[in-house]
Amino acid sequence: MLPEHAPFSPDQRRAVDIALAGLDASQRFWLAGFLSAGGSSATAPAAITPAASVKLTVLYGTESGNAEKLADLSAKEAKKRGFQAAVKNMADISPADLAKVENLLVIVSTWGDGEPPESATSFYKEFMNGSSVELPRLRYSVCALGDTAYEKFCQTGKDFDARLEKLGAKRVSPRQDCDVEYEEPYAGWLDAALKALAPATHSGIVEVVGAPAAAAPVGGVEYGKKNPFPSELLEKVLLNGEGTTKETWHYELSLDGSGLSYEPGDALAVVPVNAPDLVEGILKAAKLSGSETVEVKGVGSKVLADALREDFDITALSRAVLTKLQTISGSEKLAALLADDAKDQLKDYQWGRWIVDAINDFASNGLAAADLASIFRKLPPRLYSIASSPLAHPGEVHLTVASVRYHAHGNHRKGVASTYLADLVAKGAQVPVYTHQNKNFRLPTSSDTPVIMVGPGTGVAPFRAFVEHRGNLGKPGKNWLFFGDQRYTYDFLYQTEWQDHLKEGFLSKLDVAFSRDQPEKVYVQHRMLDRSKELYAWLQEGAHFYVCGDASRMASDVHEALISVVEKEGGFARDVAEAYVEDLKKAKRYQRDVY
Known part of the structure; x- marks a missing residue:
């Protein structure tokens, strides 16, 4: 049905709805081409039909969800251009399935x-080492996502x-290696790849858009990665007790x-922003005052000190940064280090x-x-696992963040985002944020599981968040938490909450491991092994x-302990236990959010 804001009168909307209801998919597709070509029945079908028979598989492997999001966007754009596009997760197929594919985009x-x-580990290992599939009919292009702060930038895509x-x-379009700001290079790659796979389709630069907001924001403004929401810091609480060597904060932010x-x-x-x-x-190192003017991509001219504070990653020392510095400085010593x-x-x-x-x-x-x-x-955002349920805390989002502080080479060092929150944001101040989906770390669909x-x-x-959510849904299934830290007295994060959840029945079992409270170090994997019989029974x-x-x-260590329990x-036998654990992964019953 046409939306109410469509530029038609009520009678026209009803007439169009009735007409479209009687058309099958191919007729609607023809009509779309006819209209986009200005109503020329002689040319519209010819502009679109060649790609309509082209099947395309968009294969993705994702850790935080970005590759999956881009895969969905790619399929959506491909369908606009007439492809029969399907999205596949590497976790759900085998390398042998690629023998049936003729056109492939890998993200x-x-x-x-x-x-x-x-989620892509099993597919990767088999494809790289064990697969003997021949792919002479396959045409492909790869978009690799990575982070230049790491030495093996985009290695999996490569x-x-x-x-x-x-x-x-056959590679039909060059691989695109994307840094954390991936939108623009990804859009160029997709446009080139789709043109190469189906030259007869219409051209046009791809417009990359974010996922729509789930609820209409006030004033019609859409918040997301391109436009972070200025969230008020409602509360900040130091979770560690006096005498600890740690600094862990609980933050509550308004949505x-x-x-x-x-x-x-x-x-x-x-x-975040960089600390003063x-x-x-x-x-001081560059011998500059900060009042100079520089160009910032996507922003324009800006005072250098402001750009250093708000726009640039001025800490992470990657090979890419050193290479640029060597080109500018001409340092032979640095050139030798980069050899x-x-x-x-290095x-x-x-x-x-x-x-x-x-x-x-x-x-x-x-x-x-x-x-x-x-x-x-560009200064990248930092992703933190959300520590709250929207059912328990409507209109809010909570975080549990350890402030990173250490010494190296005689200097004080600190994490950019963790100490931004701890040192520079007072209660009542605003923090630019947006939510980030992680479909690979989800509660079971059944609350009884x-x-x-x-x-x-x-x-x-x-x-x-998990325990709060299941408790608020009512009739929660059994929930068992293994928690560990350094000392019971100082570092038992959310201790009273876990005790309350135990009393209420939202948490069925709690096993803790405090590594510094006894001569021998005890960690969560040791507690798993201690409870192996019951843990296996739950599985x-x-x-x-x-x-x-x-x-x-x-x-x-936890992974090894799980295999040992099984x-x-x-x-x-060991190999059978490994296969059991691998099957848990494939069934999405074993999920990890690690960093």
Whole structure:
């Protein structure tokens, strides 16, 4: 049906609705082409029909949801151009399925140290190592998502691109490697790829739009990544007790009037600014006053000090930043460090250092304002797991954030976003935010399904949301939380809330591990092994298993513990236990949100 705001009278709307109701899909498609061509029946079908028979598969692998969002947008645009487009998650197909595909777009992110996304790991391993499928009929193009702050930038996308070519597929459009600001390069890639796959389709630059807001915001303004919502900080509470070595904050932010919504498992993007002392350090190293004017992409001319504070990532010391600095400075010492045979030395140098250190070390004579601005990328937002249920806290969103502070090379260091919230945002002030979907970290559809949650430290955040949500839905299934931190007395995050949930029956079981309260370190994976019999029984009942927190050690240790539990209690060989756990992943009963 036509919407009420369509430029037709009520009688005309009814007439059009009646006419369209009697048309099948192919007739509607023909009519769309006829109208877009200005009513010329001789030319409209010819402009669109060639692509109508072209089938297209959009294959994605995602960690935080960006690749999935772009896959959906790609399919939508492809359908506008006449393709028969279908979206496939790497978690849901096998490499052998690609033998049936003739036209393929791959959109895949890289996670951690050049690793594939969690949901794409099985497909990646089989495709790269075990797959012998030949793909001589396949035409393809790859869009890789990554972060230049990491050494193996877009590595997964590069791997897929090379492997497809090796298996005989034809690359019809060059791979596009995208940094955290991916919208513009992605749009150019998609337009070129669709033209290459179906030259007869209409051309036109792709317009990338964000997901629509779930509720109409006040004043008709749509908030999202391109237009963050100025959220009021309603509350901030230090969760650690006196005597702790940690600094973990609970933040409560308002979403009233934003039109933004979220589900448990989603993330909140915080758009920070750089601290004044960081800006001053960069200006001092570059021998600039800060009053100079520079160009900021997408913004225009801006005072340098303001740009350093609001627009640029002035801390993360990546290879890309060092390469730009070397070009400007001409430093032979830096050139040697960037040589292919000096990768280990480069990694050693980067550890614990910031951009300001590199300027001091390799551009000691200072930099021109324009040159300084050219070495930075845009300051990226930070994603934090949401620690609240919208049912328990309507109009609000809560976060659990550990302030990052440390010493390196004789200097104080701090996390940009975590200390922005802790040091620079007072209660009642505004924080630019937007919600970010994570469809790969969702509660079971049935509230009766048992849930096991492993979340040490700030990894407990989404599980606070899970338990609140299930409790507010009523008749919650069994919920079991494994929580860990350093000390019971200081670091038991949300202790009274968990105790209340236990009394109310919203939380069925709580196992804790405080690593520093005894001579031997005890972690959440040890508690899992202690409870192996009951844990396996829950899995056999159909329980979903969730992990959130540190990826470098905790997540892998928990994974190994889970396999050990299945191996022991199921009486399986190691490979059978591994297959059991892999099947949990494929069934979306084992989900991780790790960082």
